[in-house]
Amino acid sequence: MQQLTNRSKQVSNKEMTLAERIYLPAIAHGMAITIKHFFQKKVTIRYPEVKRYLGPVFRGRHVLKRDADGRERCTACGLCAVACPAEAISMVAEERQKGEEHLYREEKYAAVYEVNMLRCIFCGLCEEACPKQAVYLRHDEFVPVFTERDQVIWGKDLLVEDMNNRYLREAWTKEEAHAQDLKKAAGAISHVEPRAIP
Amino acid sequence: MELTAFIIKAIIILVIFGLTLLIAMYSTYGERKVAGFIQDRLGPDRAGPWGLLQPLADAGKMFFKEDFIPAQANKWLFIAGPCLAMLTALMASAVIPFGSTLRYDGIEVAVQGVEANIGILYIFGVVSLGVYGIMVGGWASNNKFSLLGAIRAASQNISYEVAMGLSIVAILMMSESLSVGSIVAQQHGGNWNIWYQPLGFIIFLTCAFAECNRTPFDLPECETELVGGYHTEYSSMKLGFYLFAEYINMFISSAVVSALYFGGYNYPGMDWVYTQLTAAFGDIAGHNVATLLGTAVFFGKALFGVFFFMWVRWTLPRFRYDQLMNLGWKGLIPLAILNILITGIGVLFIQPSLTAFLK
Structure with a gap:
């Protein structure tokens, strides 16, 4: 049969040589390998x-x-909730009142925005669905482990961005990420921040 | 006078006993660490610095597990099994000379539990008793897998004891003594038995692996065929004792190997060190320090032996049962007899002619 790779070995039933039958050279060889790994x-x-x-x-x-x-960029259109395959997102919309222009960018906003972290599968479809570029999944932080039931549903207090600790990232597309990886490999980017859990 | 000798002896025995237990305890940690390192991992490193408290955590876990005795098991034998395993494992260290002598108040005490003139026979006797621990435990479990594991262990130990004994005979012919103390004393400096008995050493080492039920001969606990082997039904500290006994056995057999083949507490240049120490600290203190140094060397050799056991375990796969028996009966025993013949020829003809020639 045609050989596909050169790695396959023909089976042979030849008599073992004395060195092979004693088995000790093979043991020594194996032990040399393991001590190298040690x-x-x-x-x-x-x-x-x-x-x-x-x-x-x-x-x-x-x-x-x-x-x-x-x-806040979110205008409570609900597209993320529709896109969510796990139905983890729910929200309550509200109209912006006079004098709240410095709080909400659009005329309608999400008064309540909740993500059920037990349902969320971190697929990122909400990111893609959002027309206002309001929802993102951070690349530098995990959702921390929760131990109580009331920690599971995250409201706006945990979700809305902190202006003192804004979420910024240099690469947004695959191509940009690849370019960034190349720069990092070349030593141009040295600051790879370790993620901190809040 | 008598009392001081007794007290010194008691202290030595207690220290050796404690050290054996400590080493066995840390062997469990060492085993996992070595396994990790060989597999490019780190091994346990969470309990304490570098995971040094891991043995305590394991012991704590073992103690708090349910101590279960199966309903159909023979209760007394079930309890006696691990006790026997522990007992025989610990007894063997009594005649091993861990150092030369300590001087105090005009008396000289050997760093050795008991100086017996049949020491090597004692070791063999105790080691062959070790199979009872396994056999009794396996039988009392009233479980087919346990019994099969125990039977395997028994037949394996008995088969390999023959080859082990025969490989020792060559050493006995050379040293003309059954006392471990004098066998070690004869290997003064770098004049170790391994240089004269390389074949005997390999046979003895292989048999030691088989006697300790260690890989590649750990068929008694072959999981794929026998679930857990003879300790399938054991839990809690009874299981802990079985595992612990295995590690004590490992340490004891490395100690025996280093005493018989690697000169025990002897090391090259020990005379020079001895004269330097006596010159520096005076006769008695220098002698004692030199002895303790020798003891440290002995423990170093024995610990390397333990490491070797682990190294082999994480390198070699397990033998098949017929391979094990073939190797024991058809390989090692004829080789051991051949080794005896060669040694006999060496002792009878070559040695006298060589000494005559050199004179």
Whole structure:
């Protein structure tokens, strides 16, 4: 039969040589391999202390963006809730009153915006559905582990962006991310922030 | 006079006992660490710095598990099994000379539990008793897998004891003594038995692996065929004792190997060190320090032996049962007999002619 790769070996029933039958040279060879691995660099990442950078397109913790003036971008159109395959998002819309222009960018806003973190599958479809570029999944933070039921549903207090700790990222598309990776490999970008859990 | 000797002896025995337990305890940690390192992992590193408290955590876990005895098990034998395993594992260290002598108040005490003139026979006797722990435990469990594991362990231990004993005979022919103390004393400096008995050493080492039920001969607990082997039904600290006994056995057999083949507490240049120390600290203190240094060397060798056991475990796959028996009966026993013949020829003809030639 035609060989597809050169790695396959023909089976042979030849008598073993004396060295093979004694088995000791093979043992010594094997032990040389294991002791080499003993002194090799370990692949383990000590997780809570050291965190691996997951790339600029990782989908982590949700954020409801504000614009440059600090106004909430969300207009409560509900497209994210419709797009969500897990039906994790729910919201209550409200009309913007006079004097609230510095709080909400659009004339309608989400008075309540809730994400059920047990339902969310972090697919990122809400990001794609949003016409106002209000919903993003952060690439630099996880949703922390919750231990109580009332920690599961996240309201606006946890979702809306903190102006002192804005969510910014350099790469948004696959191509930009790739370019950024190349720059990082070349040493141009040195600051890869480890994620901090709030 | 008598009392001081007794007290010193008691302290030595207690220290050796405690050290054996400590080493066995940390062998469980070492095993996992070595396994991790060989597989490019880190091993346990969460409990304490570098995971050093891991053995305590394991022991705590073991103690708090349910101590379960199956309804149809033979209760007394079920309890006696792990006790026997522990007992025999700990007894063997009594005759191993861990160092030369300590001097105090004009008396000289050997760093050894008991100086017996049949020490090596004692070790063999106790080690062959070790199979009872496994056999009794496996039988009392009233479980087919346990019994099969126990039977395997028994037949394996008995088969390999033959080859082990025969490989020792060559050493006995050379040293003309059954006392471990004098066998070690004869290997003064770098004049170790391994240089004269490489074949005997390999046979002995292989048999030691089989006696300890360690990989590649850990068929008694072959999970794929026997669930957990003889300790399938055991839980809590009874299981802990079985596992612990295995590690004690490992340490004891490495200690025996280093005493018989690697000169025990002897190391090259020990005479020079001895004269330096006595010159520096005076006769008695220098002698004692030199002895303790020798003891440290002995423990170093034994610990390397333990590491070797682990290294082999994470390198080699398990033998098949017929391979194990073939190797024991058709491979090692004839080789051991051949080794005896060669040693006999060496002792009878070559050694006298060589000494005559050199003179």
